[in-house]
Amino acid sequence: MSVPPPGLNGAHGSNPTVEALGVAVAARVPVLLWGAPGTGKTSAIRAMAQAMGLPCETVIASIREPSDFAGLPIVVGDQVRFAPPAWARRLAEAGHGLLFLDELSTAPPAVQAALLRVVLERAVGDLTLPDEVAVVAAANPPEQAADGWDLSAPLANRLCHLDWRTDPRAVADGLAGGWAAPVVPALPAGWQTTEILSRGLVAAFLHVRPALACAPPSDAASAGRGWPSPRTWEMAARLMAAADAAGFGDRGDETRSALVRGAVGDGAGVEFLAWLIEMDLPDPEEVLADPASFRLPERGDRAYAALAAVAAAVAADPTPERWTAGWQVLGLAAEAAPDVAAVAARVLARCRPEGAALPAQIKLFAPVLRDAGLLQA
């Protein structure tokens, strides 16, 4: 243990990447850390194994040959067996542990091809590693390692990609005051039962955006990172369930976001997360059918989105009933968020249907509109 892990928790609180790494290890999803050389990826992973009490086998992929992962052929009688190397035997005997594949991106393409089965199926030659073995890899981005290769798309698709960023302040704190130990989340027994929920969410999203079910990257540069495929969506669902079960509270959201984006790639991941948030907003048609049921979202921008949606729904089909219902909704929101409601009120005021009586709620907005200089006398 030479270099201390600067990416780890300094005095400035936790690091979502480390938490995400912990969740992925706990969920036994293969994970890959991308980061510049010398930033403590290797030490962090070893420290994490130590903290979890797991044996850690480090295999530097770039100095290995394909036969080290596919098994060395040995003639026994008239058969050829593929003998696993010693590190695989040790992990199999321990029954659990952490297989750490370092320098993944400097491994030549042939070695990367041999790694495919190891990463996903934990098969080394004729030996299958126990399910309890977690696979973690680390790599330098190809533009930072002179002899680096881009990860092949099939290998990239088997891993959850996390970006290892170093916080200069955490480095300063760590150098001065020592490095904090990594936090390993403990997943409660039976956490897998919630996986069915997150799978349902993913499935619902893919109904809306079928194009994202499988979208192999078109250029070579993005092929080496996460991209959406049935396998990675399944991985994302599993990771979401694990992140929820690990329960980081508010911070857990950041961790969950990193995991989802790491599995399916930034583009698809962000769309999925945005869709999840949108799903939490009330349906404007339901609100207009029953205005009393409206609950104003707490966050200002969400409240704005909800009220703007209601006003837009009324403006699209302004019947007197819907118009009045819209004002009732705004009346409910006026006390908590007069400014947000007033923006929607201006939209409603412009689409008054013929024969609709002026609602009582309109008076609620007069003071704030006048103060903002928006009310003509």
Add this chain to the structure above:
Amino acid sequence: MADRGIENLASSRLWAATRFPYLASGVFGAQVIAEPDSGTVSVDQNWRLRADPELTAAWTPAQLGSVLIHHVCHLLRTHGERAQVAGVGDDEARTWVRAADAEINDDLVPAGLDLPGRPVLPQDLGADDGLLAEQYFEGIRGDRRPPAAGAEGGAWGDSRVRSGQSESGETAGPWLDCGSGADGMPRPGERPGGLAGWQADLLRRQVAQDVIAHAKQAGTVPAGLLRWAEEILHPKVDWRRLLAAELRRAVAQVAGAVDYSYRRPSRRSAVAGDVVLPALRRPVPEVAVVCDTSGSMSEDLLAMVLAEVEGLLRALGLARQVRVLACDTAVAPAQRVTSARQVQLIGGGGTDMGAGLSAAVALRPRPAVTVVLTDGYTPWPPQAPKGTRVVVGLLGAGAPDAPPWARAVRVEPD
């Protein structure tokens, strides 16, 4: 007095959301907290605004609304993170904030931002409008001279409004701190909470979508903000990265095609008894670069891309295997060049890259990878040339597409 909320907050936000409807999500997404005796309005990187109620009480709703918009723009444009990337030290933070202010104000002040005091504009920094904070910062970095009167003073200008001096006041007021959201330096007393990074990212995208939608519905959006939104929604990928990846991939595929060889036994054969193991063999591919030298090519751009290609090949250990062909309608003899400057644009009007490709394939030893650098205004052969992988660099904005059998990278001058 101490626990008084912020007067006019609702009407200020309403003013801001009405005047700048495309920024409404951002304005309402920022949480405003009253912090008496802070003497300023500041913002942290988690979208929390701390305002001194005593200071803001003197402002009109339009002024407070403008300050809100200004601070939201600090957050939208991630000035805090960018300050860290730009390597802004503690002592340079104020200079950075002035540069960041200029980036925001240069198109929002003309659009109707009504900031109290005199806003920092690019002219104050001796620069043109429409640049990025990094560019403004480079211009004034290390400039130790005291700034021009009136330009000192933070986000929205100086604090003369507060101290009651008129516009003629030559003395700059005390520094009004914009907060960590503008310079990335954490302030004492900042607590965790607020919007998490990924939530802020989503909010940023939402605002960017609003901006684009507003511009499409015949609304007017300041050009700088529109550029920002385009960049958020369609980030431009550096062509150098794409070109590097395509080249590495082409070379890797050639090298990977004949990975194992029985010509040489494996050094591990000793343990395998009678089984002959293949050794890992990595042939070194030859590379040819075909340069379009017709009159329509930009010499500077070609030299830049050629230098990039050479650097990449050197990093892959292939510098000696490179041959460069200059080609318009006829092909000049292959030249082994050692520097991009040695390639001369001798061609005239016409272009035929098909001739260049056939000349490349005819070279011995045959190149396994052929890089074509062209502006795209050329006929192409209908099929891929045999025995070589083709990577096409399309130079210049608006170049026509490359044929489907080639891997293409668009190179646009930055």
